[in-house]
Amino acid sequence: MPHRYKVREIAQQSGLSEATVDRVLNERPGVRENTRAEVAQAIADLDTQRAQLRLNGRRYLMDVVMQTPQRFSDAFRAAVEAELPAFAPAMLRARFHLWESGSTSQMADVLGRIRGSHGVVLKAQDAPEVAEAVDRLVGAGVPVVTYTTDVPNSARCAYVGIDNHGAGVTAAYLMDQWLGAAPSGVLITLSGTVFRGEGEREVGFRSALRGTGREIVEVSDSDGIDATTERLVLEALERHPRVEAVYSPGGGNSATVAAFEKLERVCRVFIAHDLDADNRRLLRDGRLSVVLHNDLRADARMAMRQILQHHRALPAELARPTPIQVITPYNLPG
Structure with missing residues (x-):
């Protein structure tokens, strides 16, 4: 069984003896399945708590860069701001770079001027100039998550949004x-x-x-x-x-x-x-x-998770396509 902790730590977490934990980790015979399950759960709990310790007191600054109509950027900005406190005890702040129309050169220029960022959530044109700007950011250690519309021929770390x-x-x-x-x-x-x-x-x-x-x-x-x-x-x-x-x-x-x-x-x-x-x-x-x-708050949460995962502050989780909701006047969310 793969593990990243000392036998003593796992034994303390599981309440089992060190000898029992050692037998489980080395896959020796004579161990009951429920005991193996207890050890596996103890390791999972230690993983979760280690992630929480990484977040504790850390400050992260992310940039949201979007060319999109204001009605959409307003909705996504509200979703991001609503989700920021969910990452406590870490402190996340967001800077917003939002405009309605412009060229790929303008988008590349905005990306090129980002400084001091821990990650970028990006809605942009799929163009070589933009892909190159994304690659430069990633090369400088700034992960980029594309949102709603992808730039697949770039070094972006994930796409978040619907299929x-x-x-x-x-x-x-x-x-x-x-x-x-x-x-x-x-x-x-x-x-x-x-x-x-x-x-x-x-x-x-x-x-x-x-x-x-x-x-x-x-x-x-x-x-x-x-x-x-x-x-x-x-x-x-x-x-x-x-x-x-x-x-x-x-x-x-x-x-x-x-x-x-x-x-x-x-x-x-x-x-x-x-x-x-x-x-x-x-x-x-x-x-x-x-x-x-699609649930914009769930999207915002997933995009921010991808950025924190890049910094090893959270366990890895794949960005899967967001489910499509079919909304009529009779199931309109509040």
């Missing part, structure tokens, strides 16, 4: 079920083609609707900003009169609703992502059919 391709397939399944035999076209609204997460959602959505004969119309490069989104959606709706449904991986949903209303067009199905303030209101008002959501 974006699976989310797109889920959206397509719901869309096709609700539209049924109607020949309605579907509009996909993306905030930008350089965000890998949105691209994976779109690919999943398109692949699952392949063969249905539905017209799929895409608008992109709005950065999720309402004014730009409304203009792009109006133009698309005027060109495509059969569009009667929307899948929105990228946000700007209030603007999309406004565009349908301006043209007095019916939107039969509207599937969106994330329970930000706008989407909560639209869902309550019946303007959205469903929201595909």
Whole structure:
């Protein structure tokens, strides 16, 4: 049985004799299974307590870097701030670098100016310039965790978020079920083609609707900003009169609703992502059919765990894809 402690420590923790612990660790015969289990539990307890001792009194500073609409950054910032006290007795602080639109050069510049950080949670474009900036941070001993949208060709230590391709397939399944035999076209609204997460959602959505004969119309490069989104959606709706449904991986949903209303067009199905303030209101008002959501506090907690694990302050835990929640007006969380 693998262990990292002296026989005396394990014996004290388990309440067994040192001779019994020694027999278990060296896999000698004549030891009952429940005794082996007691020794294994004692080692697990020592691991947990060692992790708590590493956290005790330590101070960690993390940076949250995101290009995203303010409605999403506000929601994630609140999630991070709510989770920071959960890591007591360690003291975690967060600095936020948040903006709505910009170039990959701007993102790389912000990453390049980070100093004194114990880790970065990053929502950024999947571009070589960004990957190089991530690699420089990691090379300097600063772990980077990508969130919501990945930069896989970088040295980032983990990706936290949903399975974006699976989310797109889920959206397509719901869309096709609700539209049924109607020949309605579907509009996909993306905030930008350089965000890998949105691209994976779109690919999943398109692949699952392949063969249905539905017209799929895409608008992109709005950065999720309402004014730009409304203009792009109006133009698309005027060109495509059969569009009667929307899948929105990228946000700007209030603007999309406004565009349908301006043209007095019916939107039969509207599937969106994330329970930000706008989407909560639209869902309550019946303007959205469903929201595909993930628990932002759980995401924030996992991202911070990944950073602390890098510093060996917590035991290793893999970052698994966050479960997708299908939210209707009738199961809307408080």
